[in-house]
Amino acid sequence: MINHTYRKEAPKLAAKTTWNGTYDVIVIGFGAAGATAARFAADNGAKVLLTDAAPEGHEGGNVRYAGQVVATGSDYDKMLAYYKAMLGPIDLDSDLLQTYVHGMVNMRQYFRDYLDVEPVSYNNTYKNGSRGEVAKGLAPEYPEYEGADTFDLTTVHEGFFDAALWKNLRQHVVDRNQNIDVWLASPAQHLIQDPTTKAIIGVTIKRNGQSVNIQAKNGVVLACGGFETDKQAIQDYLGAPHLAPIGTLYNQGDGIKMAEEIGADMWHMKSYEGLGLLSGMTFATHPGERGKLILAPWPDLYTGSIFVVGDDGSRYFREDEANRHGRLYDHGTWRIPTAQDHPYLIFDQKQYEQFKAAEQLPDPDFFSRVIKADSLADLAAQTQLNPDVLQQTVTEFNRFAKNGVDYSQHRDAATMRAFAAGPYYAVKLESGMLNTQGGPRRNAKAEILNTKQQPIPHLYGAGELGGANANQYAGGSNIAECLIFGKIAGENAAKAKGETTVAPITTTANVDLGGNDLSSEDSLAGISVGPNQYLGVSEAGIGGQVVVRVTYADDKIQAVEVVKQSESEDVGKAAVEQLPAKMVAANSYDVDAVSGASASSNAIKSAVKNALAKTVHA
Secondary structure (H helix, E strand, O other): OOOOOOOOOOOEOOOEEEEEEEEEEEEEEOHHHHHHHHHHHHHHHEEHHHEOOOOOOOOOOOOOOOOEEEEEEEEHHHHHHHHHHHOOOOOHHHHHHHHHHHHOHHHHHHHHOOOOOEEEEEHHHHHOOOOOOOOOOOOOOOOOOOOOEEEEEOOOOOOOOOHHHHHHHHHHHHHOOOOEEEHHHHOEEEEEEEEOOOOEEEEEEEEEOEEEEEEEEEEEEOOOOOOOOOHHHHHHHOOOOOOOEEEOOOOHHHHHHHHOOEEEEEEOOEEEOOOOOOOOOOEEEOOOOOOOOOOOOOOOOOEEEEEEEEEEEOOOOOOOOOOOOEEEEOOOOEEEOOOOOOOEEEEEHHHHHHHHHHOOOOOHHHHHHHHOOOHHHHHHHHHHOOHHHHHHHHHHHHHHHHOOOOOOOOOHHEEEEEOOOOOEEEEEEEEOOOOEOOEEEEEOOOOEEOOOOEEEEEEEOOOOOOOOOOOOOOOHHHHHHHHHHHHHHHHHHHHOOOOOOOOOOEOOOOOOOOOOOOOOEEEEEEOOOOEEEEEEEEEEEEOOEEEEEEEEEOOOEEEEEEEEEOOOEEEEEHHHHHHHHHHHOOOOOOOOOOOOOOHHHHHHHHHHHHHHHHHHOO
């Protein structure tokens, strides 16, 4: 077990606890794993509290931003062999691995039985079907491994990166609002442990500005994600100076700290997944900003007089190699390259003109990121690179381009063009991060284990917090784990448990717990409507309901206002800001979606269509 150096308080081992509320099950984290655990706990008779640190419009963890694909297999033995091959020399509990693989082999039926949809096969629909392959190499990512031919991906409909799976999982929670209370902007702070039995009997939660103790009669599920935005944990466990999160900004390592406090064992702390351009990179971010995920083909980044350098100005990976969730080939296996503090794209004037000549760049803000210098020495000064090393790198690159062999990184010489004289350019990059895998060790029953490898009573885990993936990674595996072990954790947490030794004192004095933050999902109360104004509603938003107020008179759309929405601030914001004006100008809801915000765009368009339908009968 690795003890985190920044643990602030001792474990909460109370002989006498004042309770501010009581539930059968408390689930910490409202992502794919938490939503699944809460739903199955409720379906097994439990009254559930589902709490999350994120405010409304940001709940959902990483699944909100993910590709919405779920790892699936058709043959158990082949799928088991494939996942063992990806683990390589890393050992994993055999019962847990077999439970995991069994769940993936039965994933299509899971979709029918529990998500109420007819599942879509990536292989049948895209890779081998009429729709064409949308992401080359997506399934399988390791075709050379035994069992790879059984690997597939499942989606809830034909589409990717549109939050469709997240919306499905969220709706199942909303549909059970009689049995599941949801608290948003309410981070869990500590697990409360019985001093004698060591059972987890409750959780301290910060709710409405106050720390309250909430009792869990039967179980607690830790499903609050990893430590993608905890810089110290990234440095301590991953050995990286910093990484750009491309998922949620609310995975802050709280689950690890709480688990450490009560003696949980830790595993897979150095494992994480990347994704993005080049070796799983994004353009450099500012503090508190998500990295922009760019998956569109962009050969200009590795074709021509251009390369990537690390902190000293030298190249450190093959720029034209397709990454596998951030991994590049490394002596027989696939590993994420060592993250640099300030890596850069370096290119010359001809490459700059090549970018300018492109019809459309995958990043419309690309040119605002460019640093220009007349000489390599000046460019090195502006980018904190070693000028001698940078000059040597350009000299060697030119020699490789002219001789037809890249002796440094073995890039295809056909993609290399020698640098000309200045000016020179740089764009700052950053290694991206999908998610971490480390956290409290668990078994096939989703029970979290202590350092003696024994279950901590009443404590369960699911999702990326203590995930099973410990080496090479196949896309869709994390969400599959959320669904499989979320179900197991929720069902086991709901089972009635024996009495603990703590005699609770229950009080609600001077404590405002509030209600279910999702209970008024379809309420339009408080939204005013004036002359020639009509409300339109759509349930298709990433964060649930979208409500618009449309002013319609003289056969024209006079105004469109988005009066209620919980779309992602950085993804849906552009749609919320831009679409109303477009609709007024076109006098129609049927306008082009905002690039990168298709789900939010479609929800707004659907809501306006709903409002306009009312004008016919007004």
